[in-house]
Amino acid sequence: MTMTEDFTPLDMNDVDTIACVGIGTIGGGWAAYFLARGYRVKAWDPSPDAEPKLRRLIDAAWPALTKLGLAPNASKDNITVHTDLAEAVDGVGFVQESAPEVLELKQNLLAQIDAVTAPDVVIASSTSGYGMTEMATEAANPSRLVVGHPFNPPYLIPLVEVVGGEQTSAAAVKWASAWYELIGKSVITMDREVPGFIANRLQEALWREALHMVDNGEATVEQIDLAITDGPGLRWPIQGPMLTFHLAGGEGGMAHMLDHFGPSLLSPWTRLDAPELTPELRNAVIAGCDEEAAGRSVVELVAERDEAIIAIRNAIAKVKGGA
Amino acid sequence: MTMTEDFTPLDMNDVDTIACVGIGTIGGGWAAYFLARGYRVKAWDPSPDAEPKLRRLIDAAWPALTKLGLAPNASKDNITVHTDLAEAVDGVGFVQESAPEVLELKQNLLAQIDAVTAPDVVIASSTSGYGMTEMATEAANPSRLVVGHPFNPPYLIPLVEVVGGEQTSAAAVKWASAWYELIGKSVITMDREVPGFIANRLQEALWREALHMVDNGEATVEQIDLAITDGPGLRWPIQGPMLTFHLAGGEGGMAHMLDHFGPSLLSPWTRLDAPELTPELRNAVIAGCDEEAAGRSVVELVAERDEAIIAIRNAIAKVKGGA
CATH class of the missing domain: 3.40.50.720 (NAD(P)-binding Rossmann-like Domain)
Structure with missing residues (x-):
């Protein structure tokens, strides 16, 4: 530009x-x-x-x-x-x-x-x-x-x-x-114009997968919403998709995650094809997670996530109870 | 089956x-x-x-x-x-x-x-x-x-x-x-076996789009996580992707949303192609949102969402402040 x-x-x-x-x-x-x-x-x-x-x-x-x-x-x-x-x-x-x-x-x-x-x-x-x-x-x-x-x-x-x-x-x-x-x-x-910017691209990928599922009778609208609100949605206000998978790798973090679950990127788990997990992409994702973790170990990040999920769940329960 | x-x-x-x-x-x-x-x-x-x-x-x-x-x-x-x-x-x-x-x-x-x-x-x-x-x-x-x-x-x-x-x-x-x-x-x-079930399919679509963005230098790992934690991730523990867009349609709800923003499904906002928005799919999504709303108007859902977002933000701030 x-x-x-x-x-x-x-x-x-x-x-x-x-x-x-x-x-x-x-x-x-x-x-x-x-x-x-x-x-x-x-x-x-x-x-x-x-x-x-x-x-x-x-x-x-x-x-x-x-x-x-x-x-x-x-x-x-x-x-x-x-x-x-x-x-x-x-x-x-x-x-x-x-x-x-x-x-x-x-x-x-x-x-x-x-x-x-x-x-x-x-x-x-x-x-x-x-x-x-x-x-x-x-x-x-x-x-x-x-x-x-x-x-x-x-x-x-x-x-x-x-x-x-x-x-x-x-x-x-x-x-x-x-x-x-x-x-x-x-x-x-952002340093360049990308259609849908960042958050909408991510949100739109999820939304399109959801529409395909409804279209094919694989899930109902309510099941899709429940799958997010009572599932990964509870983690996302505190840790985004990258850091979430950093924790999914256990104490080995994102490096372990990519090296052991990388092959699942080839699974037909969504209609969106994955990029090839080149050494460059692997290392960029691991380095990014390390930077974000800013010295916090996976154990510390897990403790932070858990405390936040409890706070979020209790906060939502209070709102719903009061409604 | x-x-x-x-x-x-x-x-x-x-x-x-x-x-x-x-x-x-x-x-x-x-x-x-x-x-x-x-x-x-x-x-x-x-x-x-x-x-x-x-x-x-x-x-x-x-x-x-x-x-x-x-x-x-x-x-x-x-x-x-x-x-x-x-x-x-x-x-x-x-x-x-x-x-x-x-x-x-x-x-x-x-x-x-x-x-x-x-x-x-x-x-x-x-x-x-x-x-x-x-x-x-x-x-x-x-x-x-x-x-x-x-x-x-x-x-x-x-x-x-x-x-x-x-x-x-x-x-x-x-x-x-x-x-x-x-x-x-x-x-x-679920009434049938779908690879990745429901939540993982949705999560995986988002994750793959994120990997593509890192791979192409369109966003960093940290930007992707911030885009979710400080953006749509704050809404997802209370309202899933479907109900979120029901509210994005204003008082006209999902019907207004699909009829006015449906064409954006053809935009290159993600690498995942959207399904054709047939009348059947349109109506299934609208009916699903109505069922989920269970009589609550969009105005009421907005109030519920807002109260929850505040509670979630305050809960997270407390956790982070205490960490």
Whole structure:
């Protein structure tokens, strides 16, 4: 990816107001999150019922945000809804675009936002599918346009995937990643555009396998959900798929796992073919797990996982018992 | 699958002792769980260091099991380790086999267990990969042999997948499912043998996509794990992949989701091709979600999800803070 360097962003500590362009489920969720972090929000949406829907969404999210901890100056009233785009972005230090997933619409809207937003402001798109290279084609200043892909609901799920397009400046990507981290997000900065980014690719592979199973009568919808919620899903909030298998290898960790269970990659356990387990891939996965483990032995990781699973199970039991 | 009816199981309320054949990570985890549920356990393993390893595993698991709640008469001392297989299964009401995943070994061991176990006892295999049809070939009484596939660690993850082979009696499958439920497990009873069962197929699709991404330099091991732990992984202990997308459809639920985002199934968001979204598949998925929702609106499910995510995040923060 060629990154231009023709963009100098403002100081993120000076940001006090954020524009949310598009305020459906995702944009409204972002608005709720920004408010909870103590920012003022200016929202724009062409839909006539957008404002009442937004207020309901923020009202519904606020108790959750309060439980997670509000910034000292947070107020759900620090928001204004505008019908004029230029007015909505006037004076803001950051723009989060969350319009519907229609490429032409995104292309035109990002060009319009770019045209009326101060030149030192980063503009991020919540797109879950498009790359910025294809979305930025109509914009005069593509160097400050980045993808900032959240997960639903953006006010509770920490993950944001940040990636630029071919014309995005490295400075804008760097600024966006640091900015999301500043406001409490977990950021993955990707160095290239990959369709579906990372989390959606993983989630989509699982989802497609599930659809195939329903399609073939191999499992019902309920069985698939139970298989995840009462199975591997209980481990994934604490240890991802890689670290999970690091532990499955026993005290030998991922190296043992790959060397002994590697052949099962050839089994027809999913419709997705596995890559060849070359020495390079094997070593990359083992090294990555070692890095993540950061000195913790498998025994220590098991203890941490177990404590988390108990806490998660007890927390869920409490929520379900109270419902 | 042809199921024979030549097996009459004992009354599961009469079970007070269980045999664990093979006591590595999985078999030892089962032993810890059975002890915590108040049963006596008789263990067998050919490895000379199996017993000390087992004691360490049970000692390590016991605090977790105590936090989840022990049966009134539970004791981690209610276990004996045997070198003679016939002695280990003598007087037991259920056998859980958890030997290494080597087909010939499983075939011979299941035949040996079958030969020395009382005829009204169900024998379950923890296999994560083989079908009972191929494992039961050497056994004299295949009608009482079933797969009872747990997840690691079996003493904390509730899921057990139950499925018979071609020669397994329906009575044995039914008994095993009811038995695992009686002792507090979440049971999925499959009506046919599918390689990888359900949860492993889903998990394996995600894992293979992850390996492809590492192989192609699209993501690091750490990014993949963060993408799950801080992203969709936070939703999966409370709502599986199906119900997750039911909520992603907004108030229109899964029907809206499939009708509007169905085309994205054709996007190259994973290396796994999607099935064709026929009207039949569409309707089956929607009907399954409706059944799971059991009258709860999307708004109610969102509230339940949000409360659970907060509880999960707070629980994990506490565990990590205390570590």
